Amino acid sequence: MATIGGLAERLAEVVGDSHVLATPGAMEPYACDESSLAPHFPDLVVRPGSTAEVSRVLREASLRGVPVTPRGLGTGLTGGAVPVRGGLVLSLERMDRVLEVDEANLVAVVQPGLRLQELHRAVESRGLFYPPDPASLESCSIGGNVAVNAGGPRAARYGITRHYVLGVEAVLADGRVMRYGGKTIKNTTGYALPHVLIGSEGTLAVITEVTVRLLPLPREQVDVLVPFPDAGGAARAVGEIVLGKRVIPAAVELMDRAAVTAAARFLGREVPHRDAGAQLLIQLDGNDRDDLEAQVEALGGLCLDHGAADVLVATGPQARERLWSARRAVLEAVKRLAAHADFLDVAVPRARIPDFLDRIGTVAPAWGLDLAAWGHAADGNIHLAAYCPKPDPDWPRALGTLTAAVHGAALDLGGVIASEHGIGCLKRRYLGQALDSSSVELMRGVKEVFDPQGILNPGKILP
Amino acid sequence: MATIGGLAERLAEVVGDSHVLATPGAMEPYACDESSLAPHFPDLVVRPGSTAEVSRVLREASLRGVPVTPRGLGTGLTGGAVPVRGGLVLSLERMDRVLEVDEANLVAVVQPGLRLQELHRAVESRGLFYPPDPASLESCSIGGNVAVNAGGPRAARYGITRHYVLGVEAVLADGRVMRYGGKTIKNTTGYALPHVLIGSEGTLAVITEVTVRLLPLPREQVDVLVPFPDAGGAARAVGEIVLGKRVIPAAVELMDRAAVTAAARFLGREVPHRDAGAQLLIQLDGNDRDDLEAQVEALGGLCLDHGAADVLVATGPQARERLWSARRAVLEAVKRLAAHADFLDVAVPRARIPDFLDRIGTVAPAWGLDLAAWGHAADGNIHLAAYCPKPDPDWPRALGTLTAAVHGAALDLGGVIASEHGIGCLKRRYLGQALDSSSVELMRGVKEVFDPQGILNPGKILP
Numbered sequence: 001m002a003t004i005g006g007l008a009e010r011l012a013e014v015v016g017d018s019h020v021l022a023t024p025g026a027m028e029p030y031a032c033d034e035s036s037l038a039p040h041f042p043d044l045v046v047r048p049g050s051t052a053e054v055s056r057v058l059r060e061a062s063l064r065g066v067p068v069t070p071r072g073l074g075t076g077l078t079g080g081a082v083p084v085r086g087g088l089v090l091s092l093e094r095m096d097r098v099l100e101v102d103e104a105n106l107v108a109v110v111q112p113g114l115r116l117q118e119l120h121r122a123v124e125s126r127g128l129f130y131p132p133d134p135a136s137l138e139s140c141s142i143g144g145n146v147a148v149n150a151g152g153p154r155a156a157r158y159g160i161t162r163h164y165v166l167g168v169e170a171v172l173a174d175g176r177v178m179r180y181g182g183k184t185i186k187n188t189t190g191y192a193l194p195h196v197l198i199g200s201e202g203t204l205a206v207i208t209e210v211t212v213r214l215l216p217l218p219r220e221q222v223d224v225l226v227p228f229p230d231a232g233g234a235a236r237a238v239g240e241i242v243l244g245k246r247v248i249p250a251a252v253e254l255m256d257r258a259a260v261t262a263a264a265r266f267l268g269r270e271v272p273h274r275d276a277g278a279q280l281l282i283q284l285d286g287n288d289r290d291d292l293e294a295q296v297e298a299l300g301g302l303c304l305d306h307g308a309a310d311v312l313v314a315t316g317p318q319a320r321e322r323l324w325s326a327r328r329a330v331l332e333a334v335k336r337l338a339a340h341a342d343f344l345d346v347a348v349p350r351a352r353i354p355d356f357l358d359r360i361g362t363v364a365p366a367w368g369l370d371l372a373a374w375g376h377a378a379d380g381n382i383h384l385a386a387y388c389p390k391p392d393p394d395w396p397r398a399l400g401t402l403t404a405a406v407h408g409a410a411l412d413l414g415g416v417i418a419s420e421h422g423i424g425c426l427k428r429r430y431l432g433q434a435l436d437s438s439s440v441e442l443m444r445g446v447k448e449v450f451d452p453q454g455i456l457n458p459g460k461i462l463p
Numbered sequence: 464m465a466t467i468g469g470l471a472e473r474l475a476e477v478v479g480d481s482h483v484l485a486t487p488g489a490m491e492p493y494a495c496d497e498s499s500l501a502p503h504f505p506d507l508v509v510r511p512g513s514t515a516e517v518s519r520v521l522r523e524a525s526l527r528g529v530p531v532t533p534r535g536l537g538t539g540l541t542g543g544a545v546p547v548r549g550g551l552v553l554s555l556e557r558m559d560r561v562l563e564v565d566e567a568n569l570v571a572v573v574q575p576g577l578r579l580q581e582l583h584r585a586v587e588s589r590g591l592f593y594p595p596d597p598a599s600l601e602s603c604s605i606g607g608n609v610a611v612n613a614g615g616p617r618a619a620r621y622g623i624t625r626h627y628v629l630g631v632e633a634v635l636a637d638g639r640v641m642r643y644g645g646k647t648i649k650n651t652t653g654y655a656l657p658h659v660l661i662g663s664e665g666t667l668a669v670i671t672e673v674t675v676r677l678l679p680l681p682r683e684q685v686d687v688l689v690p691f692p693d694a695g696g697a698a699r700a701v702g703e704i705v706l707g708k709r710v711i712p713a714a715v716e717l718m719d720r721a722a723v724t725a726a727a728r729f730l731g732r733e734v735p736h737r738d739a740g741a742q743l744l745i746q747l748d749g750n751d752r753d754d755l756e757a758q759v760e761a762l763g764g765l766c767l768d769h770g771a772a773d774v775l776v777a778t779g780p781q782a783r784e785r786l787w788s789a790r791r792a793v794l795e796a797v798k799r800l801a802a803h804a805d806f807l808d809v810a811v812p813r814a815r816i817p818d819f820l821d822r823i824g825t826v827a828p829a830w831g832l833d834l835a836a837w838g839h840a841a842d843g844n845i846h847l848a849a850y851c852p853k854p855d856p857d858w859p860r861a862l863g864t865l866t867a868a869v870h871g872a873a874l875d876l877g878g879v880i881a882s883e884h885g886i887g888c889l890k891r892r893y894l895g896q897a898l899d900s901s902s903v904e905l906m907r908g909v910k911e912v913f914d915p916q917g918i919l920n921p922g923k924i925l926p
Contacts, residue, residue, distance in 0.1 A: 192612070
């Protein structure tokens with residue numbers, strides 16, 4: 001039985017009075033993430049400042065059987081950081097430092113509460129590169145990225161968070177500290193514990209330090225916006241771009257008309273070719289300007305052959321930032337402009353995107369919902385927003401039906417129902433649809449090994 | 464209690480008479496791998512031809528509590544596929560097909576017994592690329608690669624086996640079949656079960672199918688041999704090559720004089736600059752010939768500035784193959800030319816290679832051993848052969864001392880004692896030196912979840 005009594009005082013001794021929050025006002029920011037999940041208040045919020053403090057907090061919680069929900073910067077989209085069973089929110093926001101950028105070994109050592117953009121800045125100023133770039137990069141934490149195995153636009157060429165994590169330090173549910181891995185790319189010393197933790201959404205341990213691999217920063221970058229008459233045509237062009245050019249672009253983002261329109265309205269901006277059925281935002285990078293320009297030329301020709309209306313090359317960082325800020329604003333835009341909105345994150349094998357879009361295109365209107373689609377076309381990851389402009393009592397039922405249809409379509413086409421946002425709380429009910437029973441049973445077993453009391457982030461991932 | 468009685472007959476019903484081997488002569492090839500571990504004979508060798516047969520074999524074994532040692536093509540270097548506790552060897556050699564090369568989605572689906580070189584050929588003939596390339600690529604299996612998370616020369620630029628596995632089918636110890644993942648790069652559907660299996664050396668499940676990610680094949684490739692006066696100087700140049708050029712070469716292989724000499728003697732070939740203290744074999748790849756040639760020029764200049772005696776560019780596939788076959792022959796050469804030989808596989812953060820070589824340079828002579836060093840300098844992975852030209856009764860003791868010293872040096876410098884060859888049987892005793900007790904305990908827990916009876920590859924990894 002969980003018992004909170006006396007815990008606040010004990011935790012205050014560990015982290016200091018000002019880092020134990022107990023009033024509704026102070027705890028409100030920790031009751032939600034960026035998903036549609038309703039707020040759930042914890043009993044306490046605790047903000048440790050070091051691994052030793054995290055360890056002591058977990059020891060206190062485990063002694064009392066109190067649930068602990070680890071939290072980075074709260075930008076998740078499936079409720080993973082929301083304390084649905086009360087207890088403690090363990091916020092890692094104070095552990096936000098770049099501990100080391102080791103240029104000679106192309107690695108960085110960071111704390112989990114570090115904002116991803118700060119990591120990007122710290123390494124790029126030294127000519128180095130940390131590729132993962134979820135759209136929330138200005139506000140999300142690297143610890144959250146590891147917890148959910150975040151992806152982003154650059155995944156098709158550069159891979160996902162998992163591909164960059166070389167080592168972790170983590171605190172187990174009972175307060176023990178483990179470390180595995182470090183500054184080597186290769187490591188076959190027994191089972192790959194960091195890879196069990198990556199994507200486990202805080203249900204197995206609390207990650208307190210991450211060592212990531214870096215690359216040399218490409219010297220040159222070109223961004224191109226290509227409007228197409230329809231999303232299917234744009235998606236079909238993507239396959240040709242990858243296979244025809246023998247180069248996987250750094251990013252190939254697809255946005256349908258609804259996504260572009262929402263972003264433009266939200267930002268109060270004119271957007272070129274706003275009425276196109278879909279747009280591709282393509283990023284190429286490399287060290288040789290001439291080579292990149294030749295690639296842009298070839299790629300542009302290829303898009304025009306596939307029905308593109310135009311090929312707009314962003315010149316300079318400002319133009320580039322305009323394109324990308326519009327892309328990154330889509331989710332927030334839909335949220336703000338609709339009375340009801342929810343988000344889906346599926347992936348299909350890249351060449352099946354046109355089939356997927358065809359299949360879902362008919363579902364939303366049948367239920368009176370609007371749908372916006374966007375995402376990372378080069379790796380088959382499609383985000384969908386279902387929304388209603390006006391309040392509608394039928395919304396929950398319509399959303400449920402739509403979600404089931406979208407998940408069914410993704411699975412039918414060989415895809416997945418959780419691509420880069422995790423399962424969290426909101427997708428738990430679909431886990432059994434997506435995985436075989438042996439896999440779910442193995443996951444339960446792994447959970448019990450790491451957290452036999454079940455205090456770490458209860459109510460997440462496993463149904 | 465294990466009971467073999469009647470098992471041969473039962474297995475023959477499952478896989479056919481000719482695929483159950485029971486005589487010493489027939490079983491001999493399955494009693495060893497490529498390590499120095501003495502032969503251990505199983506009670507039976509069984510060679511299933513399908514996932515369904517693997518499932519039935521495991522069900523029979525688990526009903527009887529009989530140990531099962533899964534085996535790819537037996538090229539491991541730590542005894543991982545050697546049946547040290549008897550029972551069954553489950554050889555996957557008959558499951559050797561490329562099931563699909565899906566060009567549109569840049570993936571291949573393969574069976575575990577497929578030789579790596581066959582996978583390379585199948586995809587390269589279509590302009591596609593599967594980068595992992597352990598030196599045993601002509602004889603090792605993709606299933607073995609996954610089981611040990613194999614690396615190879617191209618890891619620094621392209622990553623290791625783990626970075627290419629998108630999905631697996633595996634048979635659990637009790638015969639249940641699980642599948643997880645498929646043709647999408649991103650997947651955050653619960654815990655990453657394939658990544659638990661990758662590197663688990665057949666102790667958790669038997670992998671029966673693998674879906675791997677492919678890249679477009681670079682159009683051009685250049686290989687360069689660069690002799691240096693000494694290994695430390697060569698290793699120091701590697702850091703400059705990576706950081707100075709803003710490009711991580713596809714491969715940067717380091718071979719010291721002893722390694723080069725052994726390969727040359729073994730192959731009966733003249734090798735250029737055979738008396739150099741060390742050689743770097745550098746591979747660059749890309750799509751633009753001019754760009755590659757400019758890179759070679761810059762890289763050559765940089766090496767000459769760092770004391771290189773020469774820069775030899777291999778022109779054409781034959782010259783290239785000569786260089787690489789010499790590199791790949793080192794291990795076999797040392798084995799054949801010495802009375803006693805054993806191999807170590809450590810990694811240190813790349814910039815620490817010179818320190819590592821300095822530290823171990825004094826150890827071997829002190830014990831009357833010869834030492835050859837080679838490996839993947841761009842990712843810090845060094846292979847060492849300790850050997851005696853003539854039989855020496857003191858060899859086991861000297862080897863033990865040397866191994867402890869080498870492991871100690873690697874760990875002191877922030878490295879690992881098992882880089883791409885796994886732990887297997889031979890390194891079990893060192894696991895506690897390399898990992899904290901919490902990590903080892905978690906690994907034991909994971910093992911129990913997957914294989915509660917402990918029948919899968921007993922005597923491996925965990926001490």
